[in-house]
Amino acid sequence: MVGAAEEAQLNRLESQVDNGGGGAWEYLCLVRKLKARRSEKVLKHGLSILNDPKARSRLGGEEWTLYEQVAIAAMDCQRLDVAKDCIATLSKKFTGSLRVGRLEAMLLEAKGAWADAEKAYARLLEDNPLDQAMHKRKVAMAKAQGNISAAVDFLNKYLEIFMADQDAWRELAEIYVSLQMYKQAAFCYEELILSQPTVPLYHLAYAEVLYTMGGLENLQAAKKYYASTINLTGGKNTRALYGVCLCSVAINQLTKGRNKEEESSELQSLAAEALLKDYKHRAPEKLPLLSTMLKNMKLIS
């Protein structure tokens, strides 16, 4: 996942390279580091380095990493000819390598030759049963073929072995949300929060799922997690601020007429004020819209 600051940096580099300002290698390294999916740009700029013998030799040993990065980007853009060439070059240099074998199997995937790809991965996994990337390719293949239940199955089995893989938990949560299996998605986010309690994204995602599930208990919990997100992000996260407002309104609707429990009524008005302040500063043309909405929600007067 890419945070706002990192995304801004990536975009800056990208437009710099696009406009001929150099820094292609820096850009490609950053894309790799952030695991961002910018295949068209990677293909374009990666190829320009690889096709220039001087630039290529300047990379030294990193040249092979670039071949791999470009091969994958090429597959994503369906430029299978380019991918084949890159993989061939890598195969000559690193014969019998597992990593190259994985790329060859990915190429089969890109061609849509699912059965062949599955066989290739099965073979590679026999010798390397703990290769995480290959296990995840199986999930990706199931997803690509539209077999979501198989993807969920594989992913669950994977997580039984590699239970510390955050990316996998997130992927599973997102798949569950797309299937409207919110309880299961909530469970995944609970795992993530347990292992990484200071990552605001997990608190936020959990709150959104709880809100979607609805019901008084879930809404109260959602409000707590929106609040912890606000805490962890220094009050700067717009979704969390809005979330607190939405939760209060929804909770009020459910507890109308019942004895209200000790509710910190300050939280939602503070959130409303924070939103108003931020919009006034950065999105003034939307301020009237926001004010009307908050007034209707009875969060401001």
Place this chain on the structure above:
Amino acid sequence: MGVECRYEVAQAAYIKLVLHALKHRTSPVGGLLVGRLPEDNASTVQIADAIPLTHSQIGLLPSLELALIQVEEHFGAEGLSVVGYYHANERYDDAELGNAAKKIGDHIFRYFPRAALLLLDNKGLEELVKGKGRDLVVQLYTRDSSKSWHQAGSDGRSQLTIKEPSANVLLLDYISSEKWQNIVDFDDHLDDISKDWLNPNLFK
């Protein structure tokens, strides 16, 4: 339920939804359709504009609810309201209207019984870009009292037309100039509120 249901979509709405899908090719996208049912022509719903909503978690409520509130508030002043939802699937060969989209459609149906669901026709779009297709690259779904969404055209009752006949030509032009880069959805706005989900300068 023998009433004919016609829908006329404006070029701006049509192009926006395709551009939105093209900006986020590796994920599903969705957005709201705003329009009106004119009094003098109560058989045709006019879809005047499209508001791009999200390119990530389609099934989650908070941003959908926020968008509905703000969109209704903004467009109410112009006599328009939410009349439908558009969706584009993540995978190229997925031509089915998924449950998440149907649920949003159901929600809108409660307030506007002539609600429309537009699903992007991925293959149709590819044909269009290759220069082989000429039809609109969206598929209309409508709902009757039976609670299920029917594809239009299969029963001849619902029909989607576009006001401006040269819409596809303009669309192709925007695609080749990569106009989709400039489109902003509600998700983007929540990440950075200085981005405007109304996309006021998109077609300038």
